[in-house]
Structure formats: structure tokens, C-alpha cells
Amino acid sequence: MQADIAIIGGGMAGASAAYFLSRGAAVVLLEREEALGLHSSGRSSEQFTVGIGADTMRRLAQASRSFLERPPEGFAPIRLLSPRGxxxxxxxxxxxxxxxxxxxxxxxxxxxxxxxxxxxxxxxxxxxxxxxxxxxxxxGAMDIDVNALLQAYLRGAKANGAKVLTNASVSAIERGSGKWRVMTPAGDISCSMVLNAAGAWVDEITRLAGLEPIGLxxxxxxxxxxxxxxxxxxxxxxxxxxxxxxxxxxxxxxxxxxxxxxxxxxxxxxxxxxxxxxxxxxxxxxxxxxxxxxxxxxxxxxxxxVADKNPVCGTRPNADGFFWLAGQGGCGILTSPALGQAAAALMLGHELPDEQRALGITPNDLAPNRPGLMS
Missing domain, CATH: 3.30.9.10 (D-Amino Acid Oxidase, subunit A, domain 2)
Structure with missing residues (x-):
């Protein structure tokens, strides 16, 4: 199967990235389980708050607020947030x-x-x-309807042409002739870029690609x-x-x-x-x-x-076309709009969204080779 981007991991991180990336690229989303969002994404406390200690994570939460409060027309059939405090x-x-x-x-x-x-x-x-x-x-803290948010991302990604494959555990990842080849029981994917959004298994997937783990x-x-x-x-x-x-x-x-x-x-x-x-x-x-x-x-x-408790979103100089979206530290649901948008911007060669730049977020803040992390 040919694609521009293969996303490994069908939790909230992978689903949100698929939604935003599929607006401008051909995307295949791979999930090793029978259903999506079974692990961290399915066991969230369902709270939106910006009272987060990690600085970049806190700013990403605030940058996610407007999307969750006012998602695009038709994105979800119900309200995603409800008042809580x-x-x-x-x-x-x-x-x-x-x-x-x-x-x-x-x-x-x-x-x-x-x-x-x-x-x-x-x-x-x-x-x-x-x-x-x-x-x-x-x-302004809210309850999040996690299932409605996850399904909305997946529905929107599919409407944009993304393919979603379950029971698709990754057995090998190879690089050759300017392409990545991702091998799964559901078929092999040939793509220009890989997004590693595999949650707790991020470092295992990184090793399959022959790259140094990020220390998650x-x-x-x-x-x-x-x-x-x-x-x-x-x-x-x-x-x-x-x-x-x-x-x-x-x-x-x-x-x-x-x-x-x-x-x-x-x-x-x-x-x-x-x-x-x-x-x-x-x-x-x-x-x-x-x-x-x-x-x-x-x-x-x-x-x-990861070591500094802030998320990772981006690539490294020695990882041509291989990107990470990881380390959300329990805040992956509430930061999923901003991190999905950031992943799409960085992978497609765009600037980060205005809302994130206004809060002082830079690609270096998200980079997997930033000071203090393994590189």
C-alpha cells in the first residue's frame, strides 16, 4: 500500500494527527489492537484543565481550548466539553x-x-x-467526552481519505530508496514519512526503525x-x-x-x-x-x-522522514488538538498555528533532540 504518511498508533495522538494530516496528505493509520484507543486513551480521567506543571504542556492545553469549545462545523454530533471546574x-x-x-x-x-x-x-x-x-x-476546567472526541477525529480522517487499519502490529520498519517501508500483518506500507504515535511503545517502534530511542x-x-x-x-x-x-x-x-x-x-x-x-x-x-x-x-x-515531562513532536537530523508524537504524560486527550495540529504543521513544512505561536510555543520546544532529552 502506498501513502504519504504512515501513523503508528491508533490512540488519541494518532487519531488527532490523522485528522489534521489527512487534510493535506495521504495517510494510513495503523493500530495493533482490534479497536482504537484501548490503552491510555480509553482510560483517561476525562478532564480539560490548564493547571499543568510542565510549561510547554500547559501552553498546548490552552492552545487546544478553542478547538474543543468550538470545533469545526460537523466535527462532532454533540458538545465535546461540559462545565465542571x-x-x-x-x-x-x-x-x-x-x-x-x-x-x-x-x-x-x-x-x-x-x-x-x-x-x-x-x-x-x-x-x-x-x-x-x-x-x-x-x-474554565471542563469534562471531555473522550469517546466522542476520538470518534470525531477518526470520522474526519476517513472523510479526508485516510485509511485506518486495526490488527496491524508493526513487525519491521526499513528505509531505502528515499522511502520508508512499514511491515504489518495487514500489509506493508510504503511511505515518505512515518509518525511514531505508539504511546508506551514509542521507543520499541523507534528501535524497529534502527533509531535511538527518545527515552520515554x-x-x-x-x-x-x-x-x-x-x-x-x-x-x-x-x-x-x-x-x-x-x-x-x-x-x-x-x-x-x-x-x-x-x-x-x-x-x-x-x-x-x-x-x-x-x-x-x-x-x-x-x-x-x-x-x-x-x-x-x-x-x-x-x-x-520523557525526561522533562513535556511532549515530543517532531523529528531529528539523523531520522529523515521519521517523526515522533509522544510523551503526553496523561494530558494527551486535552492537548490532542494542538499536538495534532503541530504534527501536521511540522511534517508538512508549515509554521505552527498562530494560536500556538502566540503562546510562545516553538518547534524547538517540541523537538525530540531538545536539550535534556536523549538524542
Whole structure:
């Protein structure tokens, strides 16, 4: 099969890149599983926020806001975002951390304001008043309909002529005569460019191409659901403490809780750790009035990081036509519009979008050979 670009990985990163790249190139999207978005993309906490510590990631989140709020006509049949808000609370001795969070939010143009204990309790009544003193509210934080977003990217890519192949694990990648050859059980792809968007398997795919890995490390995060007792928490904000020992987020009639852990693991399917679930429950019960007991469900997902915790999008001088889109660190859903647009711009020889350049994002910020990363 001939194509301009082969994208390896059918999660949110690969799907968003396929959508934007297929506007100007012939694209084949390859996914080794039977369905798309089974790993990190299918296990997201579904939150849009720009309260992110990593600088480039935070700016990419803000650059993604307008697309998610106002996608192109016909992109999705339903709204992708719904109001939620994000509340971060802390003690008096943690005010410096709350101030840094407030500065990160306002520094990229997001709305943020300080709240006292009384207002925080009005927003999230299950907090224990003696466990915190104040907080920072991000009113513009939203819930994301992850499945609707993923399907919209795929539907749009297919409408643009992209081919999507499942059960297409990559067995070999070769370079010759100015072309890349990507070999899969679904057929071989001959293409000018390859985009490695394989999530936790990015470095494995890189090695198949005979290139040096970018140094990506998958991390497991465990989460669980539970029912609040005697209250309707469906309109409460997402809440966490400022040292990020736990978070709680409404999801329908239940709540999602987590220790907010990040445990390095090899690439592969991951399962919830019972000790992490128990510690998450203990931490939440210490700071709230919830009595969780046995969770309704539990699961784990992967968050993938490079050394500086910012994403990788671009190529290296020794990798002619081979590009990376990786290291989204749990923010791949909410940054998918900006990173998909960035991948398309860099691969097709265009400038980054105006919205990203206005926030100070440059190709060097995204480059896989930037200082501090393996090259």
C-alpha cells in the first residue's frame, strides 16, 4: 500500500494527527489492537484543565481550548466539553504552592481565582474544614467526552481519505530508496514519512526503525469509582489537594478517586494495584467526609513521560522522514488538538498555528533532540 504518511498508533495522538494530516496528505493509520484507543486513551480521567506543571504542556492545553469549545462545523454530533471546574485546596503552609498554581493558570490566559475555606466548602461540601485553609479555583476546567472526541477525529480522517487499519502490529520498519517501508500483518506500507504515535511503545517502534530511542518511560496510574452517600455530587468540581496526594472527580452518579500515583512500568497492559487503591482511599477519607469502603470498580492506565515531562513532536537530523508524537504524560486527550495540529504543521513544512505561536510555543520546544532529552 502506498501513502504519504504512515501513523503508528491508533490512540488519541494518532487519531488527532490523522485528522489534521489527512487534510493535506495521504495517510494510513495503523493500530495493533482490534479497536482504537484501548490503552491510555480509553482510560483517561476525562478532564480539560490548564493547571499543568510542565510549561510547554500547559501552553498546548490552552492552545487546544478553542478547538474543543468550538470545533469545526460537523466535527462532532454533540458538545465535546461540559462545565465542571477544578478546585485545588491547601493549608496555610502550602500557600506558595497555591500561588504557583494560580500563576501557571493566569500566565497562559486561563481564568483562576483564590477561594477561602467557606467558598471551597460550598463548592465541594465533602471537604473536611480542618484539613485545609484555602484553594484555587479554575472555573474554565471542563469534562471531555473522550469517546466522542476520538470518534470525531477518526470520522474526519476517513472523510479526508485516510485509511485506518486495526490488527496491524508493526513487525519491521526499513528505509531505502528515499522511502520508508512499514511491515504489518495487514500489509506493508510504503511511505515518505512515518509518525511514531505508539504511546508506551514509542521507543520499541523507534528501535524497529534502527533509531535511538527518545527515552520515554510509561507510568501506571490506578483509579477507582465509589458512590457518595446521601448527596448529589454530580455538579461538584474536580478537586485535589495541592501536594497531589489524591483527587476526586464526579462522573455521572459516582465519583472517581485516585492516589494520583505515577509508577514506572514496562510498556504493556496494566492493572490496578490494590495497595495504591487502598492508599488512595485512605488519603481521600483523611481529607473528606467520604466513607468509601469497597470501591465500585478499579482500573489502571498508562501515562508516558520523557525526561522533562513535556511532549515530543517532531523529528531529528539523523531520522529523515521519521517523526515522533509522544510523551503526553496523561494530558494527551486535552492537548490532542494542538499536538495534532503541530504534527501536521511540522511534517508538512508549515509554521505552527498562530494560536500556538502566540503562546510562545516553538518547534524547538517540541523537538525530540531538545536539550535534556536523549538524542
Amino acid at each position: 477544578c478546585l485545588t485546596v491547601g493549608r496555610t503552609d502550602q500557600q506558595a504552592s497555591l500561588q504557583r498554581l494560580h500563576g501557571r493558570l493566569t500566565g497562559v490566559g486561563a481564568e483562576a481565582r483564590y477561594v477561602d475555606r467557606n467558598e471551597a466548602l460550598q463548592l465541594f461540601p465533602a471537604l473536611r474544614a480542618d484539613r485545609f485553609d484555602s484553594g484555587v479555583l479554575e472555573p 518511560t510509561p507510568h501506571r496510574r490506578t483509579a477507582f469509582t465509589f458512590l457518595p452517600t446521601g448527596v448529589d455530587a454530580s455538579r461538584w468540581p474536580h478537586v485535589s489537594n495541592v501536594d497531589y496526594r489524591w483527587y476526586v472527580s464526579p462522573r455521572g452518579d459516582s465519583l472517581v478517586g485516585s492516589l494520583a500515583d505515577a509508577v514506572p512500568v514496562p510498556p504493556g497492559d496494566v492493572y490496578p494495584d490494590d495497595l495504591d487503591v487502598a492508599q488512595g482511599i485512605e488519603n481521600i477519607e483523611q481529607d473528606t467526609t467520604f466513607e468509601i469502603g469497597r470501591p465500585l470498580s478499579k482500573w489502571a492506565g498508562l501515562r508516558n513521560f
